[in-house]
Amino acid sequence: MLEVQDVVARYGAIEALRGVSIRVERGEIVTIIGANGAGKSTLLMTICGDPRAASGRILFEGRDITHLPTYDIVRLGIAQAPEGRRIFPRMTVLENLMMGAVPTDGSHFEEDLERVFALFPRLRERRHQRGGTLSGGEQQMLCIGRALMARPKLLLMDEPSLGIAPILVRQIFEAIVAINRERGLPILLVEQNAYQALRIAHRGYVLAGGRVVKQGTGRQLLADPEVRAAYLEGGH
Amino acid sequence: MAYFLQQLINGVALGMVYGLIAIGYSMVYGIIGMINFAHGEIYMIGAFVSLIAFTLLGMLGVSWAPLALVVVLLTAIAITSLYGWTVERIAYRPLRGSFRLAPLISAIGMSIFLQTYVQITQGAKIKTLQPVITGGFTFTDASGFTVTISWIQILIVLLTLVLMAGFTWVIAKTPLGRAQRACQQDLKMAALCGVDVDRTISLTFVIGAALAAVAGLMATLYYGVIDFFIGFLAGVKAFTAAVLGGIGSIPGAMLGGLVLGLAEAFWSGYFSIEYKDVAAFTILVIVLIFLPTGILGQPEIEKV
Numbered sequence A: 001m002l003e004v005q006d007v008v009a010r011y012g013a014i015e016a017l018r019g020v021s022i023r024v025e026r027g028e029i030v031t032i033i034g035a036n037g038a039g040k041s042t043l044l045m046t047i048c049g050d051p052r053a054a055s056g057r058i059l060f061e062g063r064d065i066t067h068l069p070t071y072d073i074v075r076l077g078i079a080q081a082p083e084g085r086r087i088f089p090r091m092t093v094l095e096n097l098m099m100g101a102v103p104t105d106g107s108h109f110e111e112d113l114e115r116v117f118a119l120f121p122r123l124r125e126r127r128h129q130r131g132g133t134l135s136g137g138e139q140q141m142l143c144i145g146r147a148l149m150a151r152p153k154l155l156l157m158d159e160p161s162l163g164i165a166p167i168l169v170r171q172i173f174e175a176i177v178a179i180n181r182e183r184g185l186p187i188l189l190v191e192q193n194a195y196q197a198l199r200i201a202h203r204g205y206v207l208a209g210g211r212v213v214k215q216g217t218g219r220q221l222l223a224d225p226e227v228r229a230a231y232l233e234g235g236h
Numbered sequence B: 001m002a003y004f005l006q007q008l009i010n011g012v013a014l015g016m017v018y019g020l021i022a023i024g025y026s027m028v029y030g031i032i033g034m035i036n037f038a039h040g041e042i043y044m045i046g047a048f049v050s051l052i053a054f055t056l057l058g059m060l061g062v063s064w065a066p067l068a069l070v071v072v073l074l075t076a077i078a079i080t081s082l083y084g085w086t087v088e089r090i091a092y093r094p095l096r097g098s099f100r101l102a103p104l105i106s107a108i109g110m111s112i113f114l115q116t117y118v119q120i121t122q123g124a125k126i127k128t129l130q131p132v133i134t135g136g137f138t139f140t141d142a143s144g145f146t147v148t149i150s151w152i153q154i155l156i157v158l159l160t161l162v163l164m165a166g167f168t169w170v171i172a173k174t175p176l177g178r179a180q181r182a183c184q185q186d187l188k189m190a191a192l193c194g195v196d197v198d199r200t201i202s203l204t205f206v207i208g209a210a211l212a213a214v215a216g217l218m219a220t221l222y223y224g225v226i227d228f229f230i231g232f233l234a235g236v237k238a239f240t241a242a243v244l245g246g247i248g249s250i251p252g253a254m255l256g257g258l259v260l261g262l263a264e265a266f267w268s269g270y271f272s273i274e275y276k277d278v279a280a281f282t283i284l285v286i287v288l289i290f291l292p293t294g295i296l297g298q299p300e301i302e303k304v
């Protein structure tokens, strides 16, 4: 469904991705773990065309999207809940969700809204509140909800558990699993919380210095001594 | 009292013109964080298109003022918007993502270019317009002072109010308005939501230019004389209005325009008309020192 082939991405002189290849199949949760600065966020953003891949190819449903503008990539069905959540601070929760629905034709808006509210009832209570005044956890729910409003075929999530109270982290991970199961939606999940991520993931990749250094099923990576030493010790 | 009232009326009409231009500065700043120094010239082009259109209609024998007004209004909006769009396309878009001062320098260049272009094609002399709308209401108070509200002033106020109402609705309620606010708050995220950011920025320039065209038309009607240089002063004043109201804020731009128009009218009425432009610059300096985010401006509250 998604295939990233040998992609290189740069910010000026900094080479953040040095030939990364990954793939996501239908219905999968695939996780990417790695240290700070490994290039995880860059990988998700490069899939969306910003920064653009300097070389390599990105295929989505067999189609080459490497050179498409971001809005076209999004409209083809790739939604992202980005790093830092990026809620529109001076828009209400409802307006933020409307922004999520931009790639759709709008005919399923009410229905999609109900589904998001069913997943995160807190958002319904807060729907007229400004995004900037939400708590971190609520913003994360809104961030995921906004991405779902696009009716995506593939969901990219960047550190949904970052800066969130442990009790909410569990809720967010449960929501991720639920989204994946109920909708059959494939998810590419970037996480610092490697233990939780590998537990729910079908497969995973370890990124270091802009390269994939290890890959396997979630279970294999959880059991891998090197992964344990580098990313899991005391990690949960 | 009557004298005061007269200044008030003049000030409101003037303020609306400044406010309409100021919105263009504010919207563009809000969305791409640059001061579009060529925006005053866009207003000047709106004034020239209006004057030329009136003259052509006069030659064609269209003498019924309401018809002429509507035709000129639409023509001015259409042609001026095209200029606004083109300026963004050729002078700013290629520089997006370049260093911060690049578009600013390009804007100053564009401003000089447009001035020179109009000076060469239209001549440097002052152009006059035969009054299209004359008369108004006159009131005389007990002491014999008269207060005049001209039809043109009424037109300015009404047209501005209608435009503002429509414009506010577009920004608050339509997908275009939402996309615009989204771009203003977070360009990258707007793109990740599927917004065509370049198109939204283009439309922002088009809307700003359309409002400036209306301002140009109204100033042409109001003063009856224009030249290729009017964009400079009007631009600086409208920019002052935008800063005063809080740059980036649309109601702020309108409010800033009104405050500036009133200040200028009262200054002219009570102190000296020669130094009326000084009033605008004094306000700009005072605001920059004491109220840098303006009346309705929001301090930068970017989340980490």
Ligand SMILES: Nc1ncnc2c1ncn2[C@@H]1O[C@H](COP(=O)(O)OP(=O)(O)OP(=O)(O)O)[C@@H](O)[C@H]1O
Residues within 6 Å of the ligand: A011, A014, A015, A016, A034, A035, A036, A037, A038, A039, A040, A041, A042, A043, A083, A192
């Ligand atoms: N906008 C940018 N401009 C310049 N360099 C950048 C930019 N964004 C990221 N980088 C650099 O690219 C490299 C990869 O960054 P990236 O954000 O992808 O890492 P990450 O794996 O997501 O890290 P983290 O876990 O801290 O979020 C880093 O060296 C970073 O400094």
Ligand SMILES: [Mg+2]
Residues within 6 Å of the ligand: A040, A041, A042, A083, A158
């Ligand atoms: Mg990151």
